[in-house]
Amino acid sequence: MKVYVEELRVSTRSQEDIVVITEQVERVVEKSGVKNGLALIYLPHATAIVTANENEPRLKDDILNKVRALFPRGAGYRHDEIDDNANAHLANIFLGFHVVMPVVGGKLRRGTWQELMLIEMDGPRSRNVVVVVIGD
Template sequence: MHSETRSYRTGGRETVRDLTADCAGFVDGRGDGLLHVFVPHATAGLAIIETGAGSDDDLLAALGDLLPADDRWRHRHGSPGHGRSHVMPALVPPYATVPVLGGRLALGTWQSVCLVDLNVDNAEREVRFSFLGDGAGAGQERGER
């Protein structure tokens, strides 16, 4: 297994950030296996969706409808509606797993791996990439674990 943690700045607004290029770079040449992506935060998640055609904005709109940023939440510190960010990972989990074949992500044509963050109070996010594989890829040749 090989793991790496990367930091991302999500800014002070709700966002869907495409991580697919970083995922692809991480698994490049590693052989067959699984990429597991994990966000160690209580207020962020990962989604595999289409991006660039409005689906990312649609996801944020749907989450806004399901989890409004108002004063209904019992978890009340931070910005108004912050409690909804703590509920979101039940709908958009903090993990995703993608098959890797020949060192390439086996995603569908329109699928992207995206970080989803509704928490405007925390602009820095960490994402852990882990490759679990057969050991036939370039990572093993370099002596990585």
Template sequence: MELLEIRTTTREELIDITSRIQTLVTENNWEDGILLLYCPHTTGAVTVNEGADPDVARDITVNMRKLVPHTGDYLHMEGNSDAHIKSSMFGCEQMLIVEDGRIQLGTWQSIYFCEFDGARNRKLWIKFMG
């Protein structure tokens, strides 16, 4: 298993980690198989979405704030219930195909680490199954 360390800088953000993941694939000579990305944090997530236009990540973040606001009818005493809900909505894992040493993504797709309770130092666990 590989570990990717990610430093987030704001409370909520989507960080494009596509090139960092591809670099791991290349450096480890992973050719054909499945790549599992797993976020071990209850207020973070990992997703795949459009990476060609940075406004998409911004739109997702802004509108998630509207769907699940920071303050609301929450009982969780840590004050980050919204972050737990957002994390559950996105999910903690992504499974990707690797073929000929390249992550198989659609033309416009990128891999994002989703921060919902930052800024923090985060980890992403990466397992290749060839």
């Protein structure tokens, strides 16, 4: 069994942003040499999210608007007394900081419209994305 690990750097452009990272992750999977297994896409951050969905501009707006509605800034969170980013921490906890996808035939096995997305909630920042590919 092979285990391959690579860390990517992704820059976000604004306080809240969605950056599609599919191509970068697919390159890591290809470099790993793993034909069949799993890919873990992990963010070692407490204020960003990773998910898979359709890369359509209006949907990306809808996603950000929904996340803002679910976790509004300045809603009286106690953590805001220190950092003013409690909403980003809450979004991370409830929406997720990792995704696991199958690797089949040396490629990520994604749905037709699925793209990997980093959702920034406390930017702009330079984020790390850890990709771990495990398999044969």
